[in-house]
Amino acid sequence: MIEAVGLTKRYGAKTAVHNLNFRVRPGAVTGFLGPNGSGKSTTMRMILGLDTPTAGRVTIGGRPYRELPNAARQVGALIDAKAVHGGRSAYNHLLSLAQLAGIPRSRVDEVLGVVGLHGVAKQRSRGFSLGMGQRLGIAAALLGDPQVLLFDEPVNGLDPEGILWVRNLMKRLAAEGRTVFVSSHLMSEMALTADHLIVIGRGQLLADMSVQDFIAANSAGFARVRIPDTEPEKREKLTAALVEAGGQVLPEPDGALRVTGLELPRISDVAHDHDVRLWELSPHQASLEEAYMRMTQGAVDYRSTHDARAGFQPPAAPGHGMPGGPGAPVPQGWSGPAGYPVLPGEQPNPYAQQQPAAAPQAQQAPRPPQHLAAPAAPPQPPAGAPAAAPAPTAPSAPSAPADLTKRDTEDAR
Known part of the structure; x- marks a missing residue:
């Protein structure tokens, strides 16, 4: 068993891992998830004694790695596949x-x-x-037939047959009573392989629970409803009828409707009563990827911006893609371009942490071209008049502690 207590790692003023507490138990595949730069590699290096914790401790079978007799026969690890002569x-x-x-x-x-x-x-x-x-x-990693195994992105570069082989290998090792700790960014693979999840973000624990509990805590089931794209007026009619019947309706980016609070037979009855033809009525259970994205969307350090060339592209034809075409606002009820809607019935996660809101930055006025004349100086007050009081400057927003905002560049692995 692997146990971390108050595990912390700082590099000067930068904090890569902060006060982690978790256990990786034998007999199950434990997935280790988190965005890039969240501290996963640093944590695994501390487990293996490659990095020394700044505070706290991490043990394997009750002892630090460096104190294990013949550690290679007790712990196997794949951290960097390129570490070969x-x-x-x-x-x-x-x-x-x-x-x-x-x-x-x-x-x-x-x-x-x-x-x-x-x-x-x-x-x-x-x-x-x-x-x-x-x-x-x-x-x-398997050479010493160890009881504890750590794998960092084990399916990276493997073909589908190899991925299936690794998946079955992990399950077999766990079924033999071994401790298997796997870090991966492939949510679909983790959903098929892992029994338990440990999720971190910005070096702090976000979740420590089974895969089923994780999905239930960060999502809610819903019905997906679609009507013909050529009947937008009936789409609005059905939306109003479903809300009146006690349901909650959110538009999806592809034009379908996401309905919660009503069973599928009830949705069908409402559509029939209002003479609305349905093209799709299907139940949907959130995937691990969707639950993970909803949990970690506030802990992502590296996020893409919009392509500046998008404004030069012709608008999409009506009824195709996101309603309104490229650049259209996100459908009401969604949290943002990279976010997911907060669904009615979604359970609050005890590990989720509120991220401090970024202070709004004042937009700087564009500077005039050099060939234009400079603006006239402001008029001076008449002689003897009291001077105007200087305009008060807006107080700067308090910044977060440096060790929680600055990230370790090495940990981006």
Whole structure:
């Protein structure tokens, strides 16, 4: 079992991880999620003794990694698949690791077979593809037959067959009673692989719960309703009727309606009573990706801006894409271009933390071109008149502590 208590890591004035408390228990695949720069890699490095915590502690089986006897036979890890001497063959790379840990030579052949690299065992690793390098890194993690395994993006570069193999491998290792801790950005894969989730944002804990509880806490089921695009007046008519019947209706970007508070048979009856033809009426349960995006949208450090060229593109035809075409406002009820609607019935998450609102920045007036004459100076008060009091300056908004706003550039991994 992996246990972190008050785990904190600072680099000068920058805080990468702040007061993390969690347990990774054996017998289950635990997913480790968070946006880029949230502190996942730093946390995993502290678990493995590669970085020393500024405060707090993290233990494996009750002991820090550096105090484990023959740690390579108790803990296996894939942190950087490229950490291989390019001049060594796959076999010799694993053999050197085995000899350092006192592992029999026969184990090298076993793990090469497990990861499917027997056919290239004698080839130098510098010629390996990204997926082959990932397989070699997984082989190194399995070499000592450890009870605790950590994987950072294990399916990176793998083809669909390889992804399925990794998924089944993780489940099999957990079924054997091992502790499996997996970091990944692929929400669809985590939904199929993980049993439990630990989610962090900006170095702080956001969630520590099962996958099912995480989805339930950050989403609510709804019905998706669509009517013919050529009948916008009936769309408004149906919306009003559903609201009158006690439902809550939100427009979706593709023109469909998201309805909560009413069962599907009731929605069908309302549409029939008002002579509205339906093209789609389907139940929808939020995916892990949608729940994750709703949970972490306030903890994303790197967010794209709108393309400035969008204004030069012709508007979309009516009825296609987001209502109103490119640049149209987000449908009412949605939290923003990258956000998700707050759904009625959505349970508050005890780990969600309110992010401080950014102070509005005053827009600077455009400077006139140099070839234009400078504006005339303001008129001076007549002699003997009291001078006007200087205009009060707006107080600057208090800034957040530096160690919570500045991010460690190294942690962007």
